[in-house]
Amino acid sequence: MNNILRFRRMLPTVQCMSFIFQRVTESELRLSFYKTAYVNESYYPSRRVFSTHCRDTGNTESEVSDCEPVPNTEQIDLNTVTNGDPELEKRLKVLFLEVEVMRQEGDKVPANLNINHWKELINMATRSMRRKYLTFLWKNEVKKANEQKKKEEKKKIREEELNVLKQIDDGHIQYGLSRNSIFMRVYDSTITQFDNSRLIQAMQFGQKLVVDCGYDMHMTSRECMNCAKQLMLLFAENRFHRDPFNLYFCNIDRNGHTMKELHKYINTLYDDHFPLNITEKSYLDLFPKENLVYLTPHCREEMLTFDHDAVYIIGGIVDKVNKEPLSLAKAKKEGLRMAKLPLDRYLTWGSGSGKSLTLNQMIQILLDLRFTGDWKIALKHVPRRKITQDDGKFYGQFNKKGLSRNKVFSKYRTASFN
Template structure:
C-alpha cells in the first residue's frame, strides 16, 4: 500500500503541474481521464514515484508549436505514458522520446496502438543502450591492448634489420596493397557517373507519400536505400532517377538519414521534385505495375522503366495502375507467373530493391530464369517448402488422432441434441415453437 500511495500522490502532483495552462472547460474531462487511468493501474506491481525531472524533460510548447489543443492532448498522453511505465509496461524514458515521437503518438487513435508504438520505441532504446555498452567495452579492450603492446615493446629486445626484413604479413613485407573503404566507394561512384553518361535510365516514382502510413513510408525509404546500394554494386548499373520527391515527406526525410550525402552536388544520385513526364519522352516510358495482364516478353534496352515507389502492406488499391492510366503511359509487369511456381498462401509482392535487381540481371543476361533468382525462395513452390507443408499437415492429423483416441466422443456429432427453432414473430408462442422445431435425426431417418 505504501508504493500505491506514493504512485497516486505522484500522479496527483503531475496532474497539478499539467492543468496549470489548461482552460476550465477542459479540466473536468482531463480529471476524468486521469482518474480512469489511475483506477486501471495494476496494484499487484511495485511502483516508483514519478520525479519532477522526468516531467521537465517534455517541452510541450516546442512539440505543439503553439497549438493549445495539441498541448492538451500531449499532457494527457504524457500522463498515460507514465501510468504505463508505473504499471510495468515496456515504455521508453522521456529523455529518449523526441518531438516527432510525441507527434506520432497523438495520431494514434487507440490505447493499444499507442502501447505498441511505445514498445517499439522501448526496444530501440534498449538496442541503443546495448550498442553503447558494447562500444565502451570494445574501447576498453582496445586501450588495454595498446597498453599491453607498449609494455611488450618496452621490454622486448630490439630486432635487427635482417630479422625485420624476414617478417611477412600486415605491417611487414607484403606484395599486396591495402584497399581502403574510401577507394571502394570511389570505384562504385565512378560506375554510377559512367552510367549517368552512357547507361540506361531507370525511374523510381516516389510520389506516394500520402497513400502510405508512416510505417510504410519508413519502410519505403529503406527499400530505396537498398535499391541504390544494389544498383551501385552491379557491374552495369542503371542511371536511377527518383522523381516526384517531396522534400517535406517522411520518405525523403528518412532517406536522407540513410544517405546523408544525397543532396551533395558531387554525389551520383538524381533527386527530382518534378515528374518524369517533364524529363523524358513519353513514348519511351513503361510503367511496371503488377495489376495488368501484359508481361515483359523481351527486355527493351531503349525503354525507360518506371518502378512505383510504394509499399502496399495495408492499402491494396492499384494506385500505380490508376496513375499510369491517368498519364497515358504504357504498362507491363514482370513475367513472374510464367517462370515461377508460387507456394500456397504466399504473396507475390516484391520489394523495390528486388525488382531493381531483377532488371539489372535481365539487362545483362537476358535470361529470366537467372534474373528471377532474387525472388525469395519462401514464396515459391519448392521441394523443401512442399515437404514442410506435408509435415505440418501430418502433425495436425496426428494430433487429432491422438485426441480421438483419448476422447471417444471427439469428432462425433450427437444428432439428438441438434434442433432448429424459428425465431420469427409468428412462432413466439410455445405451440408454434413446438410445431416449427424438428429433429435433425428424423431427416436422416427419412
C-alpha cells in the same frame, strides 16, 4: 484514497483524468503517485516545457539527490510538438502520463523519446498503435545498446592483444594495422569514390530507370519511413552493381515525409556532386511517352524480355495498409504501357505468402535481368521464405548446375566478348 485525491489535483484538466482512469486501476494510480510525471505549466521566454518531478516534494530531479531518476528527463518543448494548438497540447499532456504509466507497468518503453517520436505518437489514433510504436523504438534502443557493448568488448580484447604483441620482440619487421598487414589502409571514402565513379559513367551512357516518388499522400507515417529506407537500399544496390542504371527520382516533394527520412539516411542527397538525378518534375516531362513502361503488379501484361531501349518506372510506394492498385490507376490515367514481372511463370508461391517485393529487390532483379537476360538468375533475389521448398521450376534447376552467382556472371561476361 487520499493519495488518489491528491493525484487528481495534480492533473491539469478533468478531461485528462477521465482518459487515464479508463485504463489505470487504483493500485496503478497509487504507484504512479510516488513517481509522477506531470505538466508544470511554467512559462519561459517563449516556450512551455514538460518537467519531470519526483514524489510530491515539488523539487525537480536535479534538486533531489535521493530521488530515483525517471527515464527521458529531457525537457520537451510543447510548442515545437503541437505548433501552439491547444487541442494537441492537451493530448500531448495525456500522452506524457500514458507513457509514464506504461513504463511503470513494465511495458517495453524506450528510455529516451525525442521530439520526432512525440510527433509520431500524437498522430496515432489508438493506444495499440502507440504501444506497437513504443515497442519498436524500445527494440531499436536495446539493439543499439547491445551493439555498443559488443564494440567496447572487442576494443578491450584488441587492446589486450596489442599489449601482448608489443612485449614480443622476435626480430621481425613490425607492420602496421596491428602487425597483420603489409598493405596500406583503404579508407571508406576511397571505396565510396570508386563506387560513385560507376554511377557517373552510368549517368553519361547507362540506361535510365525512374522511381516515381509521388505516393506520399497514400502512405502512413510508418510506410513513408519504410519507403525511405528501401529507397536508400535501392540506391546502394544500384551503386554496387557492375553495370548500374542511370537513376531518376521523379515527382519528389522535398518537404514530404519520405524525402525527409531519406535525407536523414543520405546527408549529401541534394548536393550538386551527388550521382543521382532528383527532380520535382514528372517523368512525362523528361522522356518520350512511347519509351515509358510502368512496372505494376496489378496489370495483366507480363514482362517476358528486357527492353534495353525502354525507360522502366518503379512505383516508390509501400502499401502494407492501402492495397488499392494505385500504380495501375496512375499508369492508365497517363496512358502509359504497363508490365509486371512473370513471378507466377517461374516461381511456386507458398501458402499465405504475399507476392509483394521491396524496392531494393525490384532493382536487383532488373539489374541482373539486364546483365544476363535470364529470368532464373534474376529471380534469385525473391526471398526463399515466399516460395515452396520443393520449387523444381526454378531453384532446383538452378542449384543442380552447381554454379555460383559470380560464376554465372563470368560466363555471360565471357560470352559477350567472344
